[in-house]
Amino acid sequence: MKIYAVDFSEETPKYAQISKHIKKLIDKGKIRDGEKLPPIRKLSSFLGVNNDTIINSYKKLQSEGYAVQKMGSGTYAKKREESRKLKRDYAETFKKMKGKDLDNYIDFAGETSCNIFFSIDNFKEVINEVIDRDGVNALIYQEALGFEGLRKSISKYFWNNKLAIEDILIVSGAQQGIDIVSKAMINVNDNVIVEKPTYNGALFVFKWRGANIFEIDMEKDGVGLEDFKEILKKNRIKCFYTMSYFQNPTGMTYSREKKEEILSLAEKYDFYIVEDDYLSELIYSPNIKYESFKSLDTNNRVIYIKSFSKIFLPGIRLGYLISPKEIKEQIENSKVNTDISTSSLMQRALDLYIRKGYWKDYINNIKSMYLKRYNYMEKCIKDILKDKVSFNSPGGGFNFYLKINDHIPVTSDRLFYKCKRKKVLISPGVLFYRDRDDGVKYFRLGYSQTHETKIKKGIEIIDKILTFDKDN
Amino acid sequence: MKIYAVDFSEETPKYAQISKHIKKLIDKGKIRDGEKLPPIRKLSSFLGVNNDTIINSYKKLQSEGYAVQKMGSGTYAKKREESRKLKRDYAETFKKMKGKDLDNYIDFAGETSCNIFFSIDNFKEVINEVIDRDGVNALIYQEALGFEGLRKSISKYFWNNKLAIEDILIVSGAQQGIDIVSKAMINVNDNVIVEKPTYNGALFVFKWRGANIFEIDMEKDGVGLEDFKEILKKNRIKCFYTMSYFQNPTGMTYSREKKEEILSLAEKYDFYIVEDDYLSELIYSPNIKYESFKSLDTNNRVIYIKSFSKIFLPGIRLGYLISPKEIKEQIENSKVNTDISTSSLMQRALDLYIRKGYWKDYINNIKSMYLKRYNYMEKCIKDILKDKVSFNSPGGGFNFYLKINDHIPVTSDRLFYKCKRKKVLISPGVLFYRDRDDGVKYFRLGYSQTHETKIKKGIEIIDKILTFDKDN
Structure with a gap:
């Protein structure tokens, strides 16, 4: 005592x-x-x-x-988990580094688009046009659903005018979309299904709501349906959170068959599909066709979340959400009680940016650049890391998800710390699982922030660590 | 059956x-x-x-x-409550009306500042200067705490450089501040104390967290301390949510004594004070001195939330939060998992706007205008509504909170609907209480959106309804 x-x-x-x-x-x-x-x-x-x-x-x-x-x-x-330390160290790495510091690193962990093709002049032109056109209203009027012009542009340019603008809600990025939807719909002890592994920021939000979380392993074409059905038979499920294209972190994309089957399960068992469409602009493989859950949904089962910050510019903090009629009102109230509304000026600027065609040009440019990096990185991994790792080619997005082969005695958290010391930043798999042990053999490499010249060098450093791992 | x-x-x-x-x-x-x-x-x-x-x-x-x-x-x-209908009708009123439609109304319900003195040219100048200075970085870099320049300006111009900039977190308005703090700190069945009546948006957030809510009646100088102590003796309290100046809706301001006593209770009973400082810029009475809970806090007990959207421009969606060291990390993580960060460009623009002195000029102008409206409205209420209502003069802010005297057989929700038909918008008391019955005799009149010429006319219409209330 x-x-x-x-x-x-x-x-x-x-x-x-x-x-x-x-x-x-x-x-x-x-x-x-x-x-x-x-x-x-x-x-x-x-x-x-x-x-x-x-x-x-x-x-x-x-x-x-x-x-x-x-x-x-x-x-x-209860000792506070070890993986917390890693999560904190990982987050701190990016918190503390500003742009210039990051230049000294080879950044395979960055998750946002790069800005090479972004023309600040176009943006300046657009924002001045908005201010001249709308005056102080650009900083005042807040429609609850978001600026009507932007909602019109979203329907016209991204949905062929097939969306009613009353069904679109502007949000401050996808993370906010997930938070708002969760607060509108998930209560303590409600059941939520997620992909395993999944995006940490979404897990965090579901835990905040006190949800019970069921995980289903990702396969090459989406989550395993047998497990899915087992869970549905025994539990009343509120929603299934999915990244349909280039799932984060695995990079996998759902087949049309799986999407259709999950949609019919949603109808049968009365749950919603929360579709986080975070990178579908970046399809490189001719075998992948763009058909979101939302576009295949005939029963109002899909809550669709789209971020503009991911593919465009992170500082812009814009995205949108499409909700089924039944829960539209709850989701709108949730937005109001979360932050009233999203910055009015930025919405107006993005609207004009899209309407002037700058958006399209930008995406086209960036896509062709990423395709090059994708091919180059794939080659480097195959050539250099050879039999040390296994992976599936995602065919799009900006990440590879690698499994450290069994004969290599390195865990992914250790790899993270060792790489960081050598000025290479990676995302260890343990970040993406609820149970650390599930992620110890995986890591994610992204190329959105990293030019070809650095890609090869970075992968050589990883190779060295995987080859001669000692405690130094 | x-x-x-x-x-x-x-x-x-x-x-x-x-x-x-x-x-x-x-x-x-x-x-x-x-x-x-x-x-x-x-x-x-x-x-x-x-x-x-x-x-x-x-x-x-x-x-x-x-x-x-x-x-x-x-x-x-369970029949869904009647007050829900009112709340929805009230919200819909503002959702559906855009600027122009509102012009046909006398708006005593608007809760944001008006824009008469706002110079769009100054703002345009500032935003162009930011774009020229920072280029694409203005739309990319996201420091977790918010743009450093703005945090420096906040410390310098609003806190005499007495705040460490690491203790400031930029948020997207006060509503988000409340949401973020709640998610960082309040769990299911945690106890929270609020003022009675209080701001509906805060109540909503606490309920989201599954908190037990204790209400304490507002008195002229803050909540009743006897009730406060009773609650503290019997319950472990997580936090007390307060609007220290011109409390919404009552308009009351805390005395220094009450603030000090509550601060020492917070230390003794280990709870936090969440101070929503929403309008302290608008002090008209010489008897009211500006001393926030935060400024009197010597024990790291206060989480201070400040909105720029309320006093400045609603579409700007900016505010900040000061957290005690002990829960800083949780609150920062909560921000990240809520929406990653706040629009970078708007932060930079506001920073420059403050540093150029435009902010100060704007507040001074707006304050002298509101003072005039305040005096005029007070006179109109006294002259016209005379013995039909009772109220305390708030000495600042932009609202009066009126009690319908007992001999007038009108409830505040009924008054709301009748006024609306006559094109006058008021805020019925039932909005601000958990139990509708507590608010049936109160209503709030604000003058932030309403020029003197309309104030008198609006109050005359209210007077008529209070005088000849029949079902038409």
């Missing part, structure tokens, strides 16, 4: 001092992960406080992830 | 058809509010389906707010 002694020298409430003390003991390893904490009465009499004080400090530990309560058995210490 | 007969002619799952059928019965009043629904076995044998089907349809009814389950007793119908 001795280690539990608190001297109560601080001004804060006693229960807070106790939990702080125990936290330190856990962090330092003096209380081990899974070790039972003293029974409430025992600790209260040892410390000379009353039982409520101990109860409150244990509750505080729980709420901070430092303890778990087991029914009828007591409270147990 | 007959009314429960479903013909199962649709293609959708049976449980969905059953719940749809029951919903209709509730909406039409054939099943009354609070009426017990048939026991599961009885209904399943009556409809010839299995028990699970009924269980699922009752669950669906619950999730849509059409039923409540009582432990050990069964499931009961």
